[in-house]
Amino acid sequence: MNLSSQVPPHSDQLKVEFPLEHVLLLTLNRPDRLNAVSRQLNSDLTSVLRWFDEEPRLWIVVITGQGRAFCAGADLNVWQQDQMQGRITEQESVASSLHGFAAISRRHTSYKPIIAAVNGSAYGGGVELVLNCDVVIASEDAVFALPEVKRGVLAVQGVIPRLAKAAGHQLASEMLLLGNPVSAVQARDRFRFVNAVVEPSNVLSTALDVARQITLNSPDSVQSTKEGLMLAQKHHFEEAVRTHSLSLVSKRLYNGENVKEGLAAFVEKRRPTWRNPSKL
Known part of the structure; x- marks a missing residue:
């Protein structure tokens, strides 16, 4: 559309x-x-x-x-x-x-x-x-x-x-x-x-x-990285890391298709084809 x-x-x-x-x-x-x-x-x-x-x-x-x-x-x-x-x-x-x-x-x-x-x-x-x-x-x-x-x-x-x-x-x-x-x-x-x-x-x-x-980068990785940067402005080091690792955005990354595609593309020595992130 x-x-x-x-x-x-x-x-x-x-x-x-x-x-x-x-x-x-x-x-x-x-x-x-x-x-x-x-x-x-x-x-x-x-x-x-x-x-x-x-x-x-x-x-x-x-x-x-x-x-x-x-x-x-x-x-x-x-x-x-x-x-x-x-x-x-x-x-x-x-x-x-x-x-x-x-x-x-x-x-x-x-x-x-x-x-x-x-x-x-x-x-x-x-x-x-x-x-x-x-x-x-x-x-x-x-x-x-x-x-x-x-x-x-x-x-x-x-x-x-x-x-x-x-x-x-x-x-x-x-x-x-x-x-x-x-x-x-x-x-x-x-x-x-x-x-x-x-x-x-x-x-x-x-x-x-x-x-x-x-x-050119994984949208899941980019968005989770931005979340980490935002959390760094709000929290001290350990709290920022812990909150980021357990967030919904990080969960989407680790359980999504783009992490699989990125690792497979690396092993197969090809350019990855990213998918649109799923809605949170």
Whole structure:
């Protein structure tokens, strides 16, 4: 069955494509607002990513932005209107959000890799989104900033603990407390949350090539490995190892067809043919 026909309804603020087998490409499509996340775009991302998590034929998602920015974070104009009209507070919104900003920044229930193709600037929530991706490819001219302190608000959707782990306390403090922008090279070499910096024209193709390389591996192994990485962020060493070894994702791996295929392919000196993972 064609994947395109199965995509949940969504607005034109989100472009949904399938550039490679097993790969979903999502493009934030509000270039006139630097891809700031509106309520509609957040709703689109929530429903499409929920479907992605459940679709066994899709193994990896790549996120990028349309135009000259990756994502400018939250739409502050809407935020101000909500404040003026006494709508739900940011505290309540954060506390009630299952997956965080743009349905990605605190996404803990998906074991499928997320790749960010940062084609331009990322601000605020855009950086929060990036920090929860598994691989980050950035344009040479990309800029990353957490300017919340300059706006009287707070970066609270998951970036503080993640950045502290990636960069260490002092460098995380520099980025969070000053609110100043950092270059893609600084994000890679000093703050350590970017994997590769490439020419602007090569951002998406590089991200898709990384996705292609991952699809050459067993999807059961990839998803169980990602679960292990996620558990490492939550637990101490022994608890993380024990919880991972006894999880449903690990059970699926050890009892599935792909482990048999991988070992047989090694013995027979051939390339393995992977099957879609079964639903948990």
